[in-house]
Amino acid sequence: MMGNPNPNPTPTPEEEKSLKEELLDPILLGERVIKLAQEAESSKVDCTELARKVQVVCDNLRSVVRVVSGAQCLNERPIRRIVGEVFKNLERTLAFIRKCKKHGGVLRQVFSMTTTADFRKVWSLLESSNGDLVWLLTILDSKDGTNVSLPPIASNDPILAWVWTFTYTLQLGQPKDRAEAATELGSLARDNDRTKFIILEEGGVMPLLKLLKEASFPDAQIAAANALVNITTNQDRIVGFIVESHAVPTIVQVLGDSPMRVRVSVANLVSTMAEQHELVREEFIRANVTRPLVSLLSMDMGTVLADPMAGRASIHSLVLNLSNVGEANSDGSSRGSSHQRRDREVESPELRNEVKISCAKALWKLSKGCLSSCRKITETKGLLCLAKIIESESGELQLNCLMAVMEIAAVAESNADLRRAAFKRTAPAAKAVLDQLLRVVQEESDPALRIPAIKAIGSLARNFSGKVPQVIGPLVAQLGNRDVDVASEAAIALGKFVCPDNYNCIDHSKAILELDGIPKLMSLLQINDRQQVHGLKLLCYLALNVGNSKVLEQERALNTLERFARPVQAQHPDMKDLFAKAIHHLTLYQPGAQLHRQPLGL
Incomplete structure (x- = not known):
């Protein structure tokens, strides 16, 4: 079962104050501290210095209010974290200044001997708060959201500051800077589960999804997709958050509309997310992800010469026109079809092969244990496409297609309707698939290829x-x-x-x-x-x-x-x-x- 997708479990967004209200509270508290410090009768010099430091904090808080008021879709999480810490430090300062006012009479002399160190502690808290606010303002005022320094709040956890910095760059930077920030977030997330959750909780996922949609900047789209792959790997909670954010249709649209080099990364993202949970696979199927995947897999089949050997030409004749499945655009619309055809003409064979490898893997992951996915693939002539690739290709592409067939057959084993519909022995698709499975078992020497073929045949035993x-x-x-x-x-x-x-x-x-x-x-x-x-x-x-x-x-x-x-x-x-x-x-x-x-x- 997918984990709780809510990145901020306490409090819920509905329970939180607005950001402006949250900024107002420490400003009002700071004014109270300043007033009490100015009224203090003892340690006047120290209290005056304290009031000055609080005033600087309040001025910086007001500057944050002005920046926030003029910004749109800004990540609030770092601001709330910093403002919350500032509020706590001001509360400690208020308690301290009240304590100062209570001392008098015979105790005043003793108090004056012991409070110098206490004042320094409070000053240190205020300087830390001011350092956090200055860091935040530098980030928000910059054109690209970058800042190489660390705020005091993150001195013990630099990852936090890096995530904040890269997240703001995603929102505020130029396309090149945003692509670099996405790459950096992906690098932080690689093989580190804690960092993945920090990126989620600190609001880094949504800017990546937004960047993924920006068709004008393919490099940024690739960086965003690759980062999301790293962040979602083995993380069903993060995948759940993306699904709950209604981002799956966007991912499918990007897969159908983008240049070939972008599609490789997006197909990898589909694979990574689909691997997490059946509910995710269902969501992708509802968004009709099989259409662009099968279309991309079959894009070169119209140019592959039929093998003169008996049996092989029949498969070719069945799939010859499959490459036209997605010409009206992979998401089902007529937009961008000429753009896609131009892409296919100019991209290298190596890149086209890489696209097909990624799409075949996505079909494999989508098929695992998912009846609706298997039905959709078989209904879109996906089996014919897989059979042709198993016949004519080798290496990772052939293996991924075999794994997809294996998973579809495994689902068909426990579902008689799918087994009869998709693998009816007289059906051209079923015959093509079976012929290739038997050929792999007999002719291939690699166990990695033979095993899925054998498993698939076994799953179809009752046919x-x-x-x-x-x-x-x-x-x-x-x-x-x-x-x-x-x-x-x-x-x-x-x-x-x-x-x-x-x-x-x-x-x-x-x-x-x-x-x-x-x-x-x-x-x-x-x-x-x-x-x-x-x-x-x-x-x-x-x-x-x-x-x-x-x-x-x-x-x-x-x-x-x-x-x-x-x-x-x-x-x-x-x-x-x-x-x-x-x-x-x-x-x-x-x-x-x-x-x-x-x-x-x-």
Whole structure:
């Protein structure tokens, strides 16, 4: 669940005084202190100096009032923090001056001997307050909001002053200065959770979002997006604040309207935010983020020559026109389409590839566990686009597309409507995707590519009827893969084909036998690995479905299950009944087996 997005939990904005009212209170308090200091009968010289220092503080407070009155959309948080500290110091000064007035008579001589140090303490407080106000005025009066000094209030926490400085530069500076300030905030936030929260609480997020919208300054947009990526990474509370600020439609619009180099950073921001929580993914889907993402992914497909090999040209013909999906502007309007086409003509192939990598990753993160996202992607021909890229590309782009397909398939596994609609075997998109998944499993050597492809096929296991050796065969072959992770994923996927929930589990189990899957599975089980349980679960299902097979007897499947039953149950008690049923079933088909074996106590 996302954390409380309110950056100022106490008090709430509704409970706070207006900024002008908050500035008025210390001014009035300062006037009272000045009056009492002037009326003091003892330590007149010290009291006069005290009154002078308070007057300077009040004058600076009035200067702040004038600046605030003439400014719009100014970050109030630093002002309130500083003014609050000034008010506290004036309260201490008032208490001290009242104490001075009470002393008299025989105590006056003693008091005069002890108050010099006390006066110095109070003067120090007032000088700190004045230093804070001077720093604030320097920031607010400057053209770019920059100030290299530290205010006394932040002497023990320089990060606070830096965040304030960069935030005001975002609001007051020139485009170049604002871009630099955004970059600095992003650098502060990188790998430091405390700083991320300081940026949120001190009002730094909203100026970044505003900067992101300024289409006239692409460099500033990139800096703002990159900073927001750093600030929101692994921070669901900050992401929640952005969502509650209704900024998601703006982010989607920037993604659809901006130059290519801006879109890379904005797509990365979508990925980072989408990774935090399903509610964020839902919000992006409502803002129709899939349209610009799929459009950008397919932008070069009209120029990719069809492969003469059978099957590949069919995919190309299906996605040839996908690059026109977003020509009427990625946010659904007709604005900017000619501008986008010009961008595509002038940007380098490397940048276009970087855009596609970022967009594919965004689709991957948006798809994870989100039904509405998966539906939207499949409805916008996103599957065809992903299949074509998996076929024709390599490296990170290919991997991100595979991960997206894997996540969509995982959601479809638990939603029959999506599974039937998006992965109907006769549908061109489903066929294109399956062909590429099987190709990756058979032809790619990188486990990072094979594993998501295997997972995706396993998620779709209930879509296949009867014997499908062309699908099961590549999975069976991977049971013998030297990479244990790949082999284990193959066992998991095959387990979904032969588990009791699969209507065609018997036919699929027979196909595994016919493809010599049992010897490979038994070899896998000899590896002492924490993922061994997946192979054992597959063996149990096969024992239940085709327990009369001579191959199971020849491969000593019963002995294997009995040997692993107790240790595996200790770690996975939920498998107790499955082991018991599988062992019992095998004993029925192996004459004399039950006569010489001791009960397992299952």
